[in-house]
Amino acid sequence: MLSHDILIVGGGLAGLAAALESDPNLKVAVISKVHPLRSHSVAAQGGINAPLGNHPDGADDSWEKHTFDTIKGSDYLADQSAAELMCRSAASAIYELEHMGVPFSRFPGRVIAQRPFGGAGFPRTCYAADRTGQVILHTQFEQSLKKNVKFYDEWLVTDLLIHNDRCLGVVAYDLKSGEILPLKARAVIFATGGYGRVFLRSTNAFINLGSGLGMAYRAGVPLKDMEFVQFHPTSMFGKNILITEGARGEGGYLLNNQGKRFMEDYAPSAMELAPRDIVARAIQTEIDNGRGFEDQYVHLDLRHLGKEKIDKRLPSIRDICINFGGFSPIEAPIPIQPAQHYSMGGIDVDETCASPVPGFFAAGECACISVHGANRLGGNSLLDAVVFGSIVGKTASEYVKGSQEFPDSESYILQKSLNRKQELEDKAKQDSGENVFQLLNRLKAFMSDKVGIFRNQKDLSEALEQIAQLRQDFKKSYIRSSCLRYCQEFVTFSEFDSMLDIAEVITLGALNRTETRGSHFRTDFDKRNDAEWLKHTLMTQKEAKPEINYREVEIGKYQPVERKY
Ligand SMILES: Cc1cc2nc3c(=O)[nH]c(=O)nc-3n(C[C@H](O)[C@H](O)[C@H](O)COP(=O)(O)OP(=O)(O)OC[C@H]3O[C@@H](n4cnc5c(N)ncnc54)[C@H](O)[C@@H]3O)c2cc1C
Numbered sequence: 001m002l003s004h005d006i007l008i009v010g011g012g013l014a015g016l017a018a019a020l021e022s023d024p025n026l027k028v029a030v031i032s033k034v035h036p037l038r039s040h041s042v043a044a045q046g047g048i049n050a051p052l053g054n055h056p057d058g059a060d061d062s063w064e065k066h067t068f069d070t071i072k073g074s075d076y077l078a079d080q081s082a083a084e085l086m087c088r089s090a091a092s093a094i095y096e097l098e099h100m101g102v103p104f105s106r107f108p109g110r111v112i113a114q115r116p117f118g119g120a121g122f123p124r125t126c127y128a129a130d131r132t133g134q135v136i137l138h139t140q141f142e143q144s145l146k147k148n149v150k151f152y153d154e155w156l157v158t159d160l161l162i163h164n165d166r167c168l169g170v171v172a173y174d175l176k177s178g179e180i181l182p183l184k185a186r187a188v189i190f191a192t193g194g195y196g197r198v199f200l201r202s203t204n205a206f207i208n209l210g211s212g213l214g215m216a217y218r219a220g221v222p223l224k225d226m227e228f229v230q231f232h233p234t235s236m237f238g239k240n241i242l243i244t245e246g247a248r249g250e251g252g253y254l255l256n257n258q259g260k261r262f263m264e265d266y267a268p269s270a271m272e273l274a275p276r277d278i279v280a281r282a283i284q285t286e287i288d289n290g291r292g293f294e295d296q297y298v299h300l301d302l303r304h305l306g307k308e309k310i311d312k313r314l315p316s317i318r319d320i321c322i323n324f325g326g327f328s329p330i331e332a333p334i335p336i337q338p339a340q341h342y343s344m345g346g347i348d349v350d351e352t353c354a355s356p357v358p359g360f361f362a363a364g365e366c367a368c369i370s371v372h373g374a375n376r377l378g379g380n381s382l383l384d385a386v387v388f389g390s391i392v393g394k395t396a397s398e399y400v401k402g403s404q405e406f407p408d409s410e411s412y413i414l415q416k417s418l419n420r421k422q423e424l425e426d427k428a429k430q431d432s433g434e435n436v437f438q439l440l441n442r443l444k445a446f447m448s449d450k451v452g453i454f455r456n457q458k459d460l461s462e463a464l465e466q467i468a469q470l471r472q473d474f475k476k477s478y479i480r481s482s483c484l485r486y487c488q489e490f491v492t493f494s495e496f497d498s499m500l501d502i503a504e505v506i507t508l509g510a511l512n513r514t515e516t517r518g519s520h521f522r523t524d525f526d527k528r529n530d531a532e533w534l535k536h537t538l539m540t541q542k543e544a545k546p547e548i549n550y551r552e553v554e555i556g557k558y559q560p561v562e563r564k565y
Contacts, residue, residue, distance in 0.1 A: 001410055003184040004029045004150075005400045006393075007170065009157050009212060010191030011036025013044075013133070013382060014364025016140035017389025018189050019149045023397035029150040031157060031172060031183070033207060033491070036141055040193050040205040041385065044133025045316060046246035047115065047125035048386070049379035050090035054107055055114040055123035063087045065121055070380060071558050073119040073275045074373025075518035075528065077225070077536070080556030082351050082369045086380075089387045094126055097386065102139045104128050105313075115249040115313075117378040119275035119565070123249075125379040130244050130316045133382060154486075158494045160188065160215040160360070161416055167359035168409040171417040173494065178484030180424065182417035184409060187396040190216060190347060190362040191389065195502050199340035199452075200444035203235050203242035212366045214498020216347045217505065221355050222540040222549075224368040225345035226502070227509030228519050230376055231453050232341030233279040237297035239324050240339040243317055245378040247302055247334075248272040250313050254283065255299040255333065256291040262298075270565035277375040277519045278565060280338040284453050287337070299333035306330075338453060342381060344372045344519065345509075348538060353392035359399065363392040370536065373553075374518025424490065430478035436493045439474055442466070443503060451507050456524045460511040467504050474500065505539045505546055512548065513537065530560050 004027050008015045011032035022028045030036065051061040066087040071078050098104060098112065105113040105128050116123040128135040144151075152172070158180070159171040169184040195210020196202035217223050233254075234243040248254070254272050256262045266282040267274035274282075283298055292298050302310055302317075307330045310318055314329075321329045346368035349355050353363045364385040371384055446466050450459035474496060481489045515529035516522050535550040 001182055001184050001413070005185070006187045006189065006396050007031060007183060007185035008189045008191060009170065010039070010193060010364065010366070011151070012039035012041035012191060012193050012364060013136060013140065013385035014389035015189070015191035016137070016144055017386050018191060018363060018393040018396070019144050020140060020147065021390040021393025023401070024147065026397055026400055029152060030144070031152040031155045033154065033156040035153045036151065037137060038207070039137065040208055041133045041137045041382070043205060043242070044382055045130040045242060045244035046117065046249065047127030047132045047379050048094065048136070048382040049117070049120070049124050049377070050094040050126055050383065051087070051122065051124050052091055052094065052112060052114060052126065054111040058114060058122040058124060061122035061124055063090065066090060066124060068558060069120050070371065070377060071373070072563055073375055073377040075375055075563060076534065076558070076560035077370065077373030077517060077553055079370055079554035080558060081554055083371045084556065085351055086371045086384060086387050090383055093383065093386050093390070097136060097139065100139050100143055102128070102135050115246055116273055117245055117249050118270070118273045118279065119377045125246070125249065127246065129312070130246055130314050136382065136386070156491055156494065157211070157215065158420055159416055160219045161413055162219040162221070162357055162360065163409070163412050165357060166406050167357055168406060169413050171420050173490065175486050175491070178487065180417055180421040182413040184413055186400045186403060186405065187359050187361065189392050189396055190366050191364045192366045194343045194365040195499070196340050198443065198447055198499050198503050200448040201235070201240045201337070202340040203232055203240055204340070209492070209495040209499055210502050211495040211498040213347060214495070214501045216355070216360070216362070217501050217539070217541050220541060221357055221360060222348040222538045223345060223505050224348040224538050225370060225509070225536050226505045226539065227513050227537060228344035228374045229340060229506060230276060230342035230344060230519050231280040231338045233276055233283050233338050234300050234336040235339035236320065236325060237335035237337045241320055241324055242341070243300060243320070243334055243336055244314070245276070247300060247314055247317055250309060251305055253301045253304070254279070255301050256286045257293050258291060262286050262291070267565040274565040275375055275377060280453055281521060283336070283338055293335065297335040297337045300336045301333040302329045303331065303333065340448070342376055344368070344370070344374065344376055352395040353388055354395055359403065361392050361396050363388040374520060424479070424484070427477070427479045427493065428482070428484070433476045433478035434473045435480070436474070436477045436489065436496055439470055439477060440492060440496060440499070443470055443499060447503055451510060454521055454523050455510050456522060457511065460507055463507045464504065464511065467500060467507065471500055501541070508546055508548070509537045509539065534560065
């Protein structure tokens with residue numbers, strides 16, 4: 001049986017940071033459903049935050065100010081010591097990436113360039129033009145090869161194996177051979193990224209189905225704060241490809257159909273650089289009130305920035321507009337609308353990235369520590385992935401060195417992989433039933449319509465009914481393909497279970513939380529309610545149903561006050 005000390009599921013920024021920080025004397029492997037360089041991290045555009053103070057307007061920046069902005073941005077739901085840990089670590093994380101070889105953009109004088117981003121008191125977002133994720137991921141990957149990390153590329157993990165409160169390993173599907181195989185591990189780290197494709201309109205890669213969260217949940221690990229889903233203000237209308245916040249950071253304007261910079265009505269001082277939840281709601285309000293174009297989008301205008309700045313700072317945005325929109329942002333405004341973008345919630349872990357189950361850890365977007373609370377600031381997610389990716393590598397290494405091999409784990413793991421194989425064979429033998437791709441389309445459509453930016457009791461209850469119906473229909477689904485090599489139908493089939501669980505936990509969390517906080521806006525409870533709701537939601541699967549618990553938010557120096565921008 002394949003066996004490792006540490007098995008890292010996910011080859012994005014968090015997974016590779018974990019691989020690089022793991023003890024080199026341990027047997028470490030990274031397993032990923034796509035080649036690591038195709039992980040969604042590669043698409044990150046705008047940048048990564050650290051209070052370096054390189055920008056002329058940033059000289060007074062500090063990790064304390066970064067911490068405060070993160071907590072205020074989170075609508076006071078972030079655990080303050082965790083946010084502080086991330087922001088304190090930010091500058092050294094950036095210098096470490098620089099020393100690894102990440103080619104950041106530079107200011108004259110050769111210092112790392114920084115740009116303003118939403119909700120930040122100072123320009124503190126470090127970037128490499130608008131390809132920041134790509135350059136970091138490629139550099140980390142090179143370093144991982146140099147360190148001889150073992151990679152299982154194009155292997156989909158289908159089950160997390162937890163038995164008697166211990167994590168034992170995983171079951172995986174090797175896309176190339178079509179086989180289902182058990183993998184034993186002393187420690188498993190999930191760095192499986194976001195679940196964006198549970199929604200129809202999303203900036204996420206199509207691979208982001210979120211099965212990591214679902215597997216953890218089904219194995220009995222709690223999911224935290226899942227009702228907090230980030231909707232990015234600016235995705236290209238029609239395609240929902242992200243147009244980075246960096247475009248507004250460089251000075252882009254948001255205009256309605258009357259040519260007005262409407263953000264002055266919503267966030268008069270921060271304007272276009274208010275936090276994402278506020279800007280996304282402002283755009284949606286303009287559209288809903290007839291001040292959008294074709295009732296569906298508004299304009300992001302970059303024309304006044306000029307060709308030179310656009311070519312130098314936003315070259316990929318220019319390419320995206322030309323290749324996917326057929327126009328140049330130098331000459332025409334970009335039609336944009338909000339779309340699902342990021343998951344603030346995730347697998348419940350502490351500041352060391354340990355879950356409540358010994359031997360199971362999580363970091364990056366799939367985890368909730370929580371540093372982003374109810375709303376993440378732009379540029380803080382790459383930072384979270386790098387900082388906590390490194391931390392989880394160390395935590396898991398220490399755990400393995402201090403733990404004993406679990407007896408009899410192999411027979412349990414083997415049996416679980418045989419069960420998975422049998423289920424697959426049974427589904428492939430069936431010759432009629434529901435088509436899983438059609439079920440997926442149904443799920444996405446009502447999640448975008450009913451569990452989106454503006455929520456209410458009626459829509460959320462209806463969404464829960466539709467999820468229950470989809471579960472019934474999913475039982476009748478079958479696999480039409482006769483070949484199991486590179487079988488995308490099996491990939492979707494095996495992840496769909498998780499998507500239903502994620503959709504249910506998001507929707508139920510949103511229905512229960514009868515207040516408005518950060519990204520979670522209830523039109524029927526439109527005020528923040530600290531007396532009742534300054535707490536984290538935890539959902540644990542018990543007898544195939546979600547059990548809801550709550551946990552206090554860890555408040556430090558910053559007492560919750562009303563957010564104003
Ligand atoms: C278009 C876009 C632009 C962004 N821009 C920025 C930005 O400028 N700044 C910023 O801070 N944040 C940005 N973000 C957010 C940020 O990029 C992500 O939150 C972050 O990169 C997530 O990293 P990760 O390592 O957690 O996950 P990912 O990079 O998504 O990697 C997940 C990995 O898990 C693997 N995986 C998943 N499920 C399985 C499974 N079942 N079996 C095996 N492998 C599995 C995948 O193959 C992949 O390797 C952006 C996001 C998007 C979508």
